[in-house]
Amino acid sequence: MNIIEISAILINKMKRILFMENLCYNRTNGQILRFVNLTCTQEGKMSKLLDTFLKENLTELKEKGLYNVIDVMEGANGPKIRINGKELINLSSNNYLGLATDERLKKAAKDATDKYGVGAGAVRTINGTMDIHRELERKLAEFKGTEAAIAFQSGFNCNMGAISAVMTKRDAILSDELNHASIIDGCKLSGAKILRVKHQDMEDLRKKGKEAIESGLYEKIMYISDGVFSMDGDVANINGIVEVCKDLDIITYIDDAHGSGVMGKGAGTVKHFGHAKDIDFQMGTLSKAIGVVGGYVAGTQDLIDWLKVRARPFLFSTSITPANAAACIKAIEIMQEDTSLNEKLWENSKFLKEKLKALGFNIGHSGTPITPVIIGDENLTQRFSKRLIEEGVYAKSIVFPTVPLGTGRVRNMPTAAHTKEMLEEAAKIYEKVGKELKVI
Numbered sequence: 001m002n003i004i005e006i007s008a009i010l011i012n013k014m015k016r017i018l019f020m021e022n023l024c025y026n027r028t029n030g031q032i033l034r035f036v037n038l039t040c041t042q043e044g045k046m047s048k049l050l051d052t053f054l055k056e057n058l059t060e061l062k063e064k065g066l067y068n069v070i071d072v073m074e075g076a077n078g079p080k081i082r083i084n085g086k087e088l089i090n091l092s093s094n095n096y097l098g099l100a101t102d103e104r105l106k107k108a109a110k111d112a113t114d115k116y117g118v119g120a121g122a123v124r125t126i127n128g129t130m131d132i133h134r135e136l137e138r139k140l141a142e143f144k145g146t147e148a149a150i151a152f153q154s155g156f157n158c159n160m161g162a163i164s165a166v167m168t169k170r171d172a173i174l175s176d177e178l179n180h181a182s183i184i185d186g187c188k189l190s191g192a193k194i195l196r197v198k199h200q201d202m203e204d205l206r207k208k209g210k211e212a213i214e215s216g217l218y219e220k221i222m223y224i225s226d227g228v229f230s231m232d233g234d235v236a237n238i239n240g241i242v243e244v245c246k247d248l249d250i251i252t253y254i255d256d257a258h259g260s261g262v263m264g265k266g267a268g269t270v271k272h273f274g275h276a277k278d279i280d281f282q283m284g285t286l287s288k289a290i291g292v293v294g295g296y297v298a299g300t301q302d303l304i305d306w307l308k309v310r311a312r313p314f315l316f317s318t319s320i321t322p323a324n325a326a327a328c329i330k331a332i333e334i335m336q337e338d339t340s341l342n343e344k345l346w347e348n349s350k351f352l353k354e355k356l357k358a359l360g361f362n363i364g365h366s367g368t369p370i371t372p373v374i375i376g377d378e379n380l381t382q383r384f385s386k387r388l389i390e391e392g393v394y395a396k397s398i399v400f401p402t403v404p405l406g407t408g409r410v411r412n413m414p415t416a417a418h419t420k421e422m423l424e425e426a427a428k429i430y431e432k433v434g435k436e437l438k439v440i
């Protein structure tokens with residue numbers, strides 16, 4: 001044991017004594033700050049250590065203005081929502097096609113509940129796979145243009161399970177620096193060496209890929225990228241990724257949470273660029289354009305067979321409900337049979353973007369319906385969003401650390417369910433607040 005390890009043990013022991021004595025400890029300089037009121041708010045015995053930890057950290061978050069108060073919708077998540085009794089134009093959901101409230105999906109979910117009950121009853125491998133789960137996977141594979149697919153309970157746990165089922169501590173993962181949190185966590189869980197690649201920089205990908213191969217340190221190398229980046233709306237360079245990764249024999253993983261239902265007439269970013277057979281993992285969620293909840297990977301039969309025996313959320317967590325599966329199947333059928341919702345989504349996005357741009361807002365370089373209004377200063381961004389909500393537009397601020405410092409923005413998600421009147425009204429409110437806060 002070295003001196004650092006011994007010091008860490010002593011400090012932890014000291015902290016424990018202080019906590020037990022109801023004293024509060026400053027983590028940066030070690031000073032005793034104050035007596036803490038350890039009165040528990042619920043009956044029963046609560047750990048003093050936990051209670052102190054929670055009180056200290058919650059207070060710190062609130063003092064720094066980083067504590068997120070979550071708004072509650074009084075009803076469904078549609079193009080208009082009600083919060084605190086007030087109706088607002090909703091520009092914050094990922095319900096791109098408006099399917100979350102679609103009558104056809106609701107009917108499919110109700111019928112499936114009547115036939116199968118409300119729960120799947122067990123994890124997929126033991127007693128939780130119903131024909132409706134298999135049908136969903138067959139449909140997903142067909143839609144994505146692959147041999148097979150596997151469904152998970154959420155996009156987040158899909159990334160956690162799928163990445164760690166294939167990559168190990170003997171491998172390396174090249175990961176775009178702006179990838180989603182669930183990708184980052186999936187990479188960490190795998191134990192593989194994580195190598196950050198500059199955002200959408202194919203030269204950097206090639207350079208770091210070559211270096212990783214030449215180092216001889218890794219058995220397998222994977223490159224992971226969002227298909228559509230959720231904060232800026234830019235689209236991954238699938239052609240470039242395929243070219244570099246084919247040259248170097250790097251496994252490819254595209255998280256198309258924001259591309260599915262949106263790009264490629266709904267089939268996603270990978271199919272949009274004609275590379276359904278070239279990307280190893282086509283990952284997606286069932287919770288955004290599809291309007292329900294869940295995640296999936298589409299790929300070769302061998303890949304899916306492997307994930308079904310090694311992806312831990314699939315093996316150790318109960319499958320999605322039959323109603324969930326049925327609604328997702330219906331959503332895919334709708335997208336396959338009729339592209340009008342997809343067309344309406346793009347039309348509405350173009351309309352809102354043109355309006356906001358004409359007013360003088362900086363809307364970045366999104367190639368998708370995601371429409372950021374980039375304001376810059378964090379406090380101003382938060383005030384801007386607050387004023388929009390007061391005036392009737394529900395559009396939330398996104399600031400550091402979700403986006404780089406100084407690039408605070410209000411993110412807008414027009415959907416197929418919005419009417420032109422709603423978007424027109426939203427633009428008017430933007431104009432009013434923009435002038436009031438001198439953003440335009």
Ligand SMILES: Cc1ncc(COP(=O)(O)O)c(C=O)c1O
Binds near residue numbers: 156182287
């Ligand atoms: C790129 C990306 N991947 C994965 C997820 C997680 O998906 P889900 O909400 O289905 O868990 C999200 C959700 O925000 C996402 O944006």
